[in-house]
Amino acid sequence: MGNIRAPFRSQCDNSHAMDARFPPSSTESPWLPFESRRRARDEKREAVLRAAVQLFLEQGYHRATLNDVAKRLNITKPALYNYFRGKDEILFECWSIGHELVDECIAETSAGVGSGLDKLRKLTIRYAELMTTDYGKSLVRFDLRDLSEHNRKTVQTAKRRIDRAFRDYIAAGIADGSVKPCDPKLAAFAIAGSLNWIGHWFQPGGELTGRAVAEEFAIRLTDGIAKGTTRKKADKPPRKGNASREDRSEHHTRTAAGAAGQSKRTRGRLR
Amino acid sequence: MGNIRAPFRSQCDNSHAMDARFPPSSTESPWLPFESRRRARDEKREAVLRAAVQLFLEQGYHRATLNDVAKRLNITKPALYNYFRGKDEILFECWSIGHELVDECIAETSAGVGSGLDKLRKLTIRYAELMTTDYGKSLVRFDLRDLSEHNRKTVQTAKRRIDRAFRDYIAAGIADGSVKPCDPKLAAFAIAGSLNWIGHWFQPGGELTGRAVAEEFAIRLTDGIAKGTTRKKADKPPRKGNASREDRSEHHTRTAAGAAGQSKRTRGRLR
DNA sequence: ACTATTTATTACCCATGGGTAATATACGGG
């Protein structure tokens, strides 16, 4: 508990037992164990954000401590305050980066040509892929209420921009006939919600790449409101990898039913 | 700060300025200001859960304190420990109630008759409506990592039951021809994700009732994978077996996929 | 080298909030 860090760290951290003069990975901390810290300020600031967003996602904002963030960067907590005012500002910056990325998606999609449906598909793919990245997940996994009043309003405004892009494309699609008549607001909620949820379950390194998920979702979701049955050739049910690794869906539909029975709201034990 | 509660509360709480002998609302606390506390234990336990789930949803689990929960019930924090071992157990019980409710949905849906698509629609409606309730929101707004190891496993198991119900119905629908060929796993993620997100944005008292949202979502989402354009303009899904199995194939080669370029990860500035 | 500035470190502060101990009050049964 006492020694967060030995003064001259005679003993190396040894979580990476190799020559310490070079970082073992390109995504490592720019603070090499002790000496040779001469990188530019902005690089360090971004490194803090990378470490923070990872930790916030891994552990959750409230369980991740600034000591944890600092330790991952080979520094100590007060050093973080050279770059940020406090924990909530770090959180806000994660969000800001996410919003910059999504704003790029919207801008490029809007700049392109095509029907409302085309643009909706394009945005869906880009947004879905963003949801498989750390800063994309920031947009949907963190809690607005952890921000200061001012920053919260900023984020809410950015969130509204995203929602409006989806709605506008849907409305445009209805107008140009590429999208079934529907309520743009609810349809946007349905699509964006599905995409946002990717940020909750997707884990890189699984059997699916972010791009594959994005394309599959774009088909599945837009087909729901596309006028006319866009029937893909065989869609890709037996596509690239094998799906049935974790798909023990051979159990029949009668699962779970028996156990539930009545809602016995007599949950009365304890002690 | 000092006086959480006056010993004999000569001054009434006066947030409800009426005769204090009867609760002003049916959803009020069973602990009337001070005397006449003789209700059954289970009722009080459930009242704690109702207050807790509301507060956890309003403020977030970590910001909501047990003092807050107790205050809302006209009691003090240690009294809660007569009914629960700790904060995380309260959270777990909220989750448990939610899972009982959703297990009922699955059981009733599975017990019914109809094609895979019919069952998928039925479950979608029920699940969507559940997502507009407090205990339904518990399922998607709270964080597994706040639970003890043992309780976390219980919840994860229950979550897997939900996922499998969706997958099974989709797989059954593919088998009986009511659902387009697709990857059941991803399709279930897409649908369930969209529904889960309802728990994040829906607020009772808005312009839409839970039921209306549920029915609209059921149409919007299942149409995405239903084979044949089930063309029901006048939002009246509660019919069974209207899935016209006619396959109006109309080609529409997919575009959109390849167009998404590389996102320039060259974010230069950042203060 | 000397000095100013930046950037890190050690050693704290302290508000928060979950949880507990000791104790008081209500209630039900004899």
Next chain:
DNA sequence: CCCGTATATTACCCATGGGTAATAAATAGT
């Protein structure tokens, strides 16, 4: 009316973790 049990209350404990003050080490300029 008295006592045992259940259920509340007051008054604490204390681990956690965000944040700060004082200070030391590295860096850049001259």
